[in-house]
Structure formats: structure tokens, C-alpha cells
Amino acid sequence: MITTVTLNAAIDKTYYLPSFPLGKVSRVQRFNAAPGGKGINVAKVVAQLGVPVTATGFVGGMNGEIIKQQLTRMGIAHDFVSVEGESRICLNILDEEHGTSTELLEPGPTVSEAALEEMKQRIRDLALRSQIVCLSGSLPAGAPKDYYVELVQIAKESGAYVILDASGDALRHGIEAKPHMIKPNEEEVAALLDIEVADEEALRNAVETLLHKYEMERISVSLGGAGSLTAVKDGCYRVTTPKVEVVNTVGCGDSFVAGMAVSLASKLSLEDGLAMASAAGTSNAMTEQAGQIDPAVFEQLRKQVQMVRL
Numbered sequence: 127m128i129t130t131v132t133l134n135a136a137i138d139k140t141y142y143l144p145s146f147p148l149g150k151v152s153r154v155q156r157f158n159a160a161p162g163g164k165g166i167n168v169a170k171v172v173a174q175l176g177v178p179v180t181a182t183g184f185v186g187g188m189n190g191e192i193i194k195q196q197l198t199r200m201g202i203a204h205d206f207v208s209v210e211g212e213s214r215i216c217l218n219i220l221d222e223e224h225g226t227s228t229e230l231l232e233p234g235p236t237v238s239e240a241a242l243e244e245m246k247q248r249i250r251d252l253a254l255r256s257q258i259v260c261l262s263g264s265l266p267a268g269a270p271k272d273y274y275v276e277l278v279q280i281a282k283e284s285g286a287y288v289i290l291d292a293s294g295d296a297l298r299h300g301i302e303a304k305p306h307m308i309k310p311n312e313e314e315v316a317a318l319l320d321i322e323v324a325d326e327e328a329l330r331n332a333v334e335t336l337l338h339k340y341e342m343e344r345i346s347v348s349l350g351g352a353g354s355l356t357a358v359k360d361g362c363y364r365v366t367t368p369k370v371e372v373v374n375t376v377g378c379g380d381s382f383v384a385g386m387a388v389s390l391a392s393k394l395s396l397e398d399g400l401a402m403a404s405a406a407g408t409s410n411a412m413t414e415q416a417g418q419i420d421p422a423v424f425e426q427l428r429k430q431v432q433m434v435r436l
């Protein structure tokens with residue numbers, strides 16, 4: 127089983143507008159809403175790839191109830207810790223004329239000390255039954271900056287392979303607990319080492335430095351439409367993705383993580399894992415909702431992914 131952890135779960139709303147003029151009234155003709163937040167997106171894609179998954183995290187209020195109901199309807203097992211307050215709405219406004227995506231992310235509820243403790247126990251229990259634990263997304267208000275350190279340690283002690291996909295301070299602290307894998311973007315790598323990353327060679331050096339410094343097994347730096355760079359102990363892989371018609375790129379990173387988690391749970395080779403992760407990310411870019419792939423497109427893309435060992 128794979129467990130995904132979303133400490134700041136959300137309802138992801140996407141508005142499709144012919145154009146999005148600032149300071150004007152726009153009537154929204156077409157939109158969709160789905161349970162989201164990074165870990166929940168990972169869970170949705172893992173489920174679409176046919177591997178058992180349980181989604182945990184904090185949820186609150188009516189939005190929390192909707193998140194749970196919708197996951198149940200999708201056939202995704204969940205085991206959330208309920209908190210006071212209302213789970214957030216994350217709004218993505220797609221402006222078709224300019225091809226832009228504007229995201230507005232609410233802060234979400236403040237979690238109590240008791241809820242933070244309950245979550246540790248929940249993760250301990252789930253990790254004991256999981257091959258992989260994916261910890262994804264921002265920390266909620268109320269959580270200490272180093273909360274991921276404790277969660278990574280707990281999941282590792284329970285014997286799970288731990289993937290951490292976070293940014294800023296949450297990632298900076300979280301890697302101190304040496305997760306098995308992280309999936310930063312280029313900016314996050316630069317921020318972690320407090321350097322400028324001028325080109326791909328500099329990126330590769332930076333990623334290898336991080337891998338050794340924090341004794342990680344795998345770092346995949348996702349590069350949007352340009353693909354990804356993955357470092358493991360004995361080498362580096364540069365993966366490029368085919369050119370596709372992009373609809374919505376929100377959730378591509380989560381889909382990439384889902385593909386990687388499924389490949390690890392299925393004990394696939396690194397090369398097959400990279401193809402699976404990339405194809406999941408690209409397939410997500412071609413669909414309207416975050417954390418959604420088309421299985422037929424995914425299978426086709428998987429065969430088209432190109433990679434070179436550096």
C-alpha cells in the first residue's frame with residue numbers, strides 16, 4: 127500500500143475563462159471542483175494506476191466533509207484527522223486567451239497541538255502497513271516549521287520508503303530527517319543550497335551535493351515541460367518529455383510523484399520508474415483537473431519518454 131499525507135488538504139477549484147481581465151467582473155461559465163492538495167493529488171493518480179492507497183492529512187468543516195465524500199466516491203481509502211475550522215479552497219484561474227494559470231491558495235485551518243500529536247500516531251500506524259509514504263505540500267498554520275522532520279522519522283522507523291515533496295522552510299527542515307527521496311524544482315534546489323543554478327551542469331552538481339549531504343537515495347528535479355533530472359547514488363538521468371497539447375499543468379509534480387511511488391511499490395527499475403513518473407506528469411498536463419491522468423494516454427506516453435544516463 128501507498129500512504130499519502132496532505133497536511134493542508136483542499137478543494138481544488140478550476141475556473142476556465144476565455145480571458146481574465148483584472149479589476150473587471152467575470153462570469154464563470156465552466157468550472158470544476160475536486161479534492162486536492164498535493165498528497166491527495168498523489169493519491170488520486172496512484173489509484174488510477176491501480177495500486178492500493180490511503181490518503182491521510184488534516185481536514186476540517188464542510189469542505190473537509192466534501193473532500194472525504196468525494197474520495198470515497200472515487201474509491202480512494204482515507205483516514206484523516208479532523209480539525210477545527212474549514213479546509214481551504216485552492217483556486218486556479220485558467221485564462222484561455224493568454225494561456226495563463228493564476229492560483230489563489232487559501233491558508234486553511236490552524237491545527238492544534240493535540241491534532242499534531244494525533245497525526246504522528248496516524249502516520250505511525252499507516253506507515254507500518256505501507257511500502258511508501260508520500261508527504262506532500264505546505265504545512266498548516268499551527269504546525270512547527272520542522273514538523274516534517276518528525277513525520278519523516280516516524281515513517282522511516284516504521285519501515286516505509288519516504289518521499290518528501292515540499293518547499294521553503296518545510297523542505298529545508300524536512301530533509302534533515304533524510305527522506306529516501308525528494309522532488310524539488312530547480313528553484314527549490316537553488317534555495318536549499320543558497321546558490322544560483324546557472325545551467326544544467328550546475329543543477330546536476332547541486333543535486334549530487336544534496337544527495338550525498340543528506341544521504342538520500344533519489345532526487346528528482348522536475349523541470350516542467352523540459353522534463354526532469356534524477357540523481358541516484360551511482361549516476362544521473364536526464365529525462366525529456368514529448369511535446370503535447372497542454373491543458374492544465376497544476377498537479378503535474380504530484381502525478382510525477384505518484385508514478386514514482388507506484389514504480390517503487392511495484393519494484394520496477396529506476397528507468398521504468400522514470401518513464402512511469404514522466405508519463406504520469408505529462409498525462410496530467412493534458413487533462414483539465416489536477417491529479418488526473420488518462421490511462422490510454424499515459425500508456426502511450428510511457429513508451430515515448432526519452433532518457434539519457436549522464
Ligand SMILES: Nc1ncnc2c1ncn2[C@@H]1O[C@H](COP(=O)(O)OP(=O)(O)OP(=O)(O)O)[C@@H](O)[C@H]1O
Nearest residue numbers: 348349350351353354376377378379380404407408
Ligand atoms: N508542459 C508540460 N508538457 C509536458 N510534460 C509536462 C509539462 N509540465 C509538466 N510535465 C511533466 O510533469 C512533470 C512534473 O512537472 P512540474 O515540473 O511542472 O512539477 P511541479 O512544478 O512540481 O508541479 P505542481 O507543483 O503543480 O504539482 C515534469 O517532469 C514533466 O514530466
Ligand SMILES: O=P(O)(O)OC[C@@]1(O)O[C@H](CO)[C@@H](O)[C@@H]1O
Nearest residue numbers: 138162163164216263264377416
Ligand atoms: O499549498 P501547497 O500545499 O504547497 O499546494 C497546494 C496546491 O497548489 O498544490 C496542488 C498542485 O500541486 C494543488 O492541488 C493545490 O491547490
